[in-house]
Amino acid sequence: MADSQHSSSGKTYVQSPGEVTSEEPKxxxxxxxxxxxxxxxxxxxERWVLIAGRIxxxxxxxxxEYWxxxxSTSE
Structure with a gap:
């Protein structure tokens, strides 16, 4: 069987059959x-669009997500 591919945010991640992924790679x-x-x-x-526009x-x-x-302070 062929590997399945998942695409998110323009990036492609390959998942082998039987492999379970709950999240994208860090x-x-x-x-x-x-x-x-x-x-x-x-x-x-927190103007993420402006920041992303520079990168x-x-x-x-x-x-x-990175930030x-x-x-993040979870207290």
């Missing part, structure tokens, strides 16, 4: 991207 950001996100957040706050190939959803997993 988003990887370069040090430059992380630095830019932090600086932009300090300037414009080619990134969506507002990816930026927000919430890295800097």
């Amino acid at each position: 988003l990887k950001f370069s040090e430059d991207e992380e630095s830019l996100i932090l600086r932009m957040y300090n300037l414009v706050g 080619p190939g990134r969506t507002a959803e990816e930026i927000e 919430n997993t890295r800097y």
Whole structure:
């Protein structure tokens, strides 16, 4: 049987038969991207579309997910 492919946000992930995935792989950001996100957040706050507009190939959803997993305070 052929592998099935899942596409989300323009990226393709291959899943082998029988493999169960509950989430997409963790988003990887370069040090430059992380630095830019932090600086932009300090300037414009949670305006993810503006921040994503400065990082080619990134969506507002990816930026927000990165921020919430890295800097979110759940207390």
